[in-house]
Amino acid sequence: MSEFGLVALLVGxxxxxxxxxAGLVLARNLFRLVxxxxxxxxxxxxxxxxAGFRQGASAPIIEGGSTLHQVAMVDPIPQxxxxxxxxxxxxxxxxxxxxxxxxxxxxxxxxMDQLRARMEADIIAAAGTAPTTSQEAPSGARxxxxxxxxxxxxxxxxxxx
Amino acid sequence: MTxxxxxILALVALLITGALAxxxxxxxxxxxxxxxxxxxxxxxxxxxxxxxxxxLTEAAVGAGLSGLLLALAARRLGxxxxxxQQSEEERQC
Amino acid sequence: xxxxxxxxxFATGFAFLLFSLFIALPMGEPPTLAGQAILNEAANSVGAxxxxxxxxxxYRGIDTLGELSILFxxxxxxxxxxxxxxxxxxxxxxxxxxxxxxxxxxxxLFPLLLVVGFYIILHGHLTPGGGFxxxxxxxxxxxxxxxxxxxxxxxxxxxxxxEGLAGAAFIATGLAALAYxxxxxxxxxxxxxxxxxxxxxxxxxxxxxxxxxxxxxLAKLLLRLAEEGPAA
Numbered sequence: 001m002s003e004f005g006l007v008a009l010l011v012g013x014x015x016x017x018x019x020x021x022a023g024l025v026l027a028r029n030l031f032r033l034v035x036x037x038x039x040x041x042x043x044x045x046x047x048x049x050x051a052g053f054r055q056g057a058s059a060p061i062i063e064g065g066s067t068l069h070q071v072a073m074v075d076p077i078p079q080x081x082x083x084x085x086x087x088x089x090x091x092x093x094x095x096x097x098x099x100x101x102x103x104x105x106x107x108x109x110x111x112m113d114q115l116r117a118r119m120e121a122d123i124i125a126a127a128g129t130a131p132t133t134s135q136e137a138p139s140g141a142r143x144x145x146x147x148x149x150x151x152x153x154x155x156x157x158x159x160x161x
Numbered sequence: 162m163t164x165x166x167x168x169i170l171a172l173v174a175l176l177i178t179g180a181l182a183x184x185x186x187x188x189x190x191x192x193x194x195x196x197x198x199x200x201x202x203x204x205x206x207x208x209x210x211x212x213x214x215x216x217l218t219e220a221a222v223g224a225g226l227s228g229l230l231l232a233l234a235a236r237r238l239g240x241x242x243x244x245x246q247q248s249e250e251e252r253q254c
Numbered sequence: 255x256x257x258x259x260x261x262x263x264f265a266t267g268f269a270f271l272l273f274s275l276f277i278a279l280p281m282g283e284p285p286t287l288a289g290q291a292i293l294n295e296a297a298n299s300v301g302a303x304x305x306x307x308x309x310x311x312x313y314r315g316i317d318t319l320g321e322l323s324i325l326f327x328x329x330x331x332x333x334x335x336x337x338x339x340x341x342x343x344x345x346x347x348x349x350x351x352x353x354x355x356x357x358x359x360x361x362x363l364f365p366l367l368l369v370v371g372f373y374i375i376l377h378g379h380l381t382p383g384g385g386f387x388x389x390x391x392x393x394x395x396x397x398x399x400x401x402x403x404x405x406x407x408x409x410x411x412x413x414x415x416x417e418g419l420a421g422a423a424f425i426a427t428g429l430a431a432l433a434y435x436x437x438x439x440x441x442x443x444x445x446x447x448x449x450x451x452x453x454x455x456x457x458x459x460x461x462x463x464x465x466x467x468x469x470x471x472l473a474k475l476l477l478r479l480a481e482e483g484p485a486a
Binding site for chain 1: 163165166169170173176177180181183184189192193195196199200203206207209210212213214215218219222226227230231234235237238239240
Binding site for chain 2: 304306307374382383384386387390391393394397472475476479480
């Protein structure tokens with residue numbers, strides 16, 4: 001494999017990571033979030049194995065039952081780590097999917113904005129208070145405080161009090 | 162540029178296309194299949210990088226079991242309706 | 255809108271940072287010394303032809319135990335989140351028994367999948383493969399009949415027993431090394447002849463435990479997700 005092929009592999013792995021992270025941030029659907037996590041994870045695994053690659057080496061498996069002929073082999077440690085990471089990844093994915101299933105059962109939606117609105121409505125209903133801050137609207141769009149008494153009204157009310 | 166480089170280039174293009182499809186397809190079941198495709202491409206890369214153990218794991222877990230998991234979850238989430246029009250809450254991105 | 259462009263910018267910048275980091279490394283030359291040391295020594299001291307297996311089970315065995323615990327925690331949490339009681343998976347109404355082709359195909363595939371799964375597990379120290387890969391194949395073999403005959407699915411209680419016993423066997427094999435004044439999870443029984451089925455000491459036993467545990471765990475997980483939810 002030439003230097004060009006290695007750089008192409010590096011670009012592919014980083015592209016997967018970048019697409020996965022962008023999807024994680026931008027996706028509004030919980031199911032799409034899980035997919036983005038899987039894509040980013042595949043890219044990270046590829047990057048790790050790429051880091052342990054050695055030019056012109058063989059796989060880390062000894063052939064022929066003899067240890068006498070020592071050939072160059074790729075680094076086995078990143079491979080073992082990625083083996084672990086893949087299996088843990090599927091466990092994390094299953095847990096995330098189960099949480100998405102429960103969220104849809106509880107709030108009837110997979111859309112993040114709708115979920116957040118319904119969850120906040122639940123919290124407000126449970127606590128009996130109004131939310132004090134808003135992430136959705138800029139400060140100018142918040143409900144204005146009740147209007148101050150106007151000078152004319154004050155002047156009109158002054159003598160009576 | 163050797164033949165292996167051409168294979169790598171084609172696979173990188175496939176991977177990026179698959180990842181973009183997983184992020185952008187409106188049909189979420191199709192997006193799950195695209196994710197499995199990405200895993201399959203990555204497992205071919207593991208073979209090229211002399212990591213047969215990892216390639217076997219990625220092919221069995223990433224392309225097989227994870228796809229099954231996503232499909233089952235999609236059914237429970239009510240996304241597995243190919244002919245039915247997509248409802249309002251399933252619209253994407 | 256600003257959040258979107260900002261996050262896209264972040265993702266691009268992150269990728270560029272990683273790219274410039276990795277392109278500065280000598281490509282195709284692994285920078286670690288531990289890997290080369292293990293490659294030189296593993297074949298004689300552990301006796302497994304597959305060096306990745308000796309890293310996973312002998313050099314980093316306690317990491318594998320931690321990984322099994324994480325998988326166990328994830329499966330338990332899935333069970334917890336998706337409703338508590340361990341009932342037999344109730345097939346949904348619309349998918350009854352599969353057609354003739356599906357049933358026959360599953361009947362043919364089931365024993366073959368079992369054989370392939372156990373082959374991959376038991377040859378994990380000789381060829382590519384091992385407990386995790388074979389365990390996934392076993393899980394697929396256990397879940398496949400559910401597609402054809404939903405009423406004959408394996409019982410979650412039996413799967414839980416297999417999983418628990420396999421996990422206990424892994425820890426017991428590790429503890430047995432303590433009795434011979436070794437560290438936890440040290441391979442026993444000697445290295446044996448490199449390349450034989452009965453070589454590499456207790457590594458095949460450990461991988462068998464890992465395979466059974468992973469297979470039962472993932473099968474339980476899949477069956478749990480396959481059952482019809484209360485509100486779905």
